[in-house]
Amino acid sequence: MDHKIEKREAVSSDARVLRSRAALRAALVELVAERPFAEITVAALTERAGVGYATFFRHYPDLAAVLAEVADGLIAELLELLVPLLRARDGLAVMRALTAEVSARRQLAHALLTGAGDSMRQTITRRAIEQAMAAPTDTPGGLPRELAVTHLVGATLTILTWWLDRAPETAADEVAAMLDRLVLAPVLADQVPG
Numbered sequence: 001m002d003h004k005i006e007k008r009e010a011v012s013s014d015a016r017v018l019r020s021r022a023a024l025r026a027a028l029v030e031l032v033a034e035r036p037f038a039e040i041t042v043a044a045l046t047e048r049a050g051v052g053y054a055t056f057f058r059h060y061p062d063l064a065a066v067l068a069e070v071a072d073g074l075i076a077e078l079l080e081l082l083v084p085l086l087r088a089r090d091g092l093a094v095m096r097a098l099t100a101e102v103s104a105r106r107q108l109a110h111a112l113l114t115g116a117g118d119s120m121r122q123t124i125t126r127r128a129i130e131q132a133m134a135a136p137t138d139t140p141g142g143l144p145r146e147l148a149v150t151h152l153v154g155a156t157l158t159i160l161t162w163w164l165d166r167a168p169e170t171a172a173d174e175v176a177a178m179l180d181r182l183v184l185a186p187v188l189a190d191q192v193p194g
Contacts, residue, residue: 020049023049023051024066025070026049027045028070029070030048031044031045032107036111036115037067041063067116067120070108071123071127074108089188091188092177095176095177098176099179102163103172106164109160114161125153125157133145133149151187152183152187159183
């Protein structure tokens, strides 16, 4: 077979793969907005995505893998939004931007942090730490970067989980103030108490 034909078929196949995966991610986000993650089935997802049932398993081993991929995209978007604010050392603005985004995507955030189980939360924590470590930001106060990032991510996710699961009536700005006070302000302090 001609190499140009092979290359076109590979690109076409890659485009189909990308479209199928994008359709499955988008469909999962839609379904999570309608019902708890635990109630979503592969059949419901593939039907919503317009993708064949068998096709799903060529791309993902299970629904949690799709949710993890959605989480990766969300984490990347959040970091893009938050890193410039972190550089400006405006902790409250960082946390207001974060809680506004979480509030706007409440069902998805709830599914990621509480509805998909502890293993998903651990995956999200690990991936958020990995992505945050790769972001070009300074670590103030002489803290080791890995420790600061691990603390920021872990504590932030704990408070967001509490908010979504235990105190959903709490306003986003109130949660932002809590996050700033309990999580970000101590890390952004110029000196570490000692």
